[in-house]
Amino acid sequence: MDSENLENINQMLEQDAELREKIKDQVTEFDKKTRVMTGLLNKIHSTPTNQLPALLDSVQPVLYSCSDVTAEIADLVPANQFWRWKDTWCNSLRNAVFVATLIEFLRSESLMTIQQVSDILGIQPSWKDRFVLTAEDYLHGVISLVNELSRLAVNAVTMGDFEQPIKISNFVKDIFAGFSMLNLKNDTLRRRYDSLKYDMKKIEEVVYDVSLRKLAPSTRDA
Template sequence: MDQQNVEKINSILDAELEIREKIKEQVTEFDKKTRTLTGILNRIHSTRSEQMPALLESARPVLESCRETTAALADIIPADQFWKWKEMWQNSLRNAVFAALLVEYLHSGGLLTLPAVAETLGIKSEWQGRLALPAEDYLHGVISVVNELSRLAVNAVTLGDFEQPIKISLFVKDLFAGFSMLNLKNDTLRRRYDSLKYDIKKIEEVVYDVSLRKLAPSSKEPEKKDSE
């Protein structure tokens, strides 16, 4: 190997090391934000429904600050090198996706689409090739939300919210039906999808108990109207 070739390879290695170190800095910041979000959202299990909006409002500024990190990452990644570096921030991104999806569900009862989550996290379409939100990472976030909602179904009853498990059950069953129509090739994603059956069973047990005891308004017999 001649000297010129060695110098060229060294130059490439040095450039990649510099990129890696810059990415590490942003991933460390990303992790701090997602840990803060996880800490805030973990309080949903001990928060009554009337106090939930205030809790969600405390999470939104942290969620919005993730846009700064995604923008910083997009500035670092060279053109068309997304797949080369994406594993460095993959876990952080999935955690951020989970937080965005959970906040939206608790706010509106709905599911954010993949493009809507990307927008929430500030990931722009023009960054394609440098930074993007893959469908796989979005789906991992969705599954994590189901895992969390199966816990919430139990804890909501403890807090006296008997309607929440019923709402969660309808939402999760709809998600499961959607997943069943996907052609999942990724082994990890497939295994996590299969585990959703246990979450659904756990939620259904809570709903059954609530319905059996007629604790939720929707599970009670309608009141008879006075005859006119």
């Protein structure tokens, strides 16, 4: 290789390394935010139901602030290079999906759509070749939501909330039914989907125990 070619290659390598570090710095910031949110939300397992709104209100501003980070990342990624860089931030993004969907369930007992999550994270349609929320990352976040709800079903009973496991059971059954209609070709995603069966079983055992003992208001007259 001649000297000019070598110089061009060196410049390309340096630019690539510089870009990687800049993206990594923003992803680190994204990670910090998701860790703060998941740490706060872990308190749902020891927080009475009537105090949950205040807890969720404390997490919401951090969730909204994630839009600043996604914008920074989108600005850094060159056009048409989404697939080259997506693995850098996919874990952070999946955690953000988990947080957003968990908050939505605890507020309204409904599942936030992929578009709603994208909107709350400030992801713009114009970023489609640089930074997007893929269906795969969204589904990973939803599976994490179910994992957390199976734990909550048990802890809710410990705190004397016997209605929550029933609500969780209905919600998770609906999600499982939706997953069963998807053609999952990603091996990791398919394995995680299979784990939902264990979560459902765990939740159903809690609901069965609550129903058998007629602890929930809706089961006392049954």
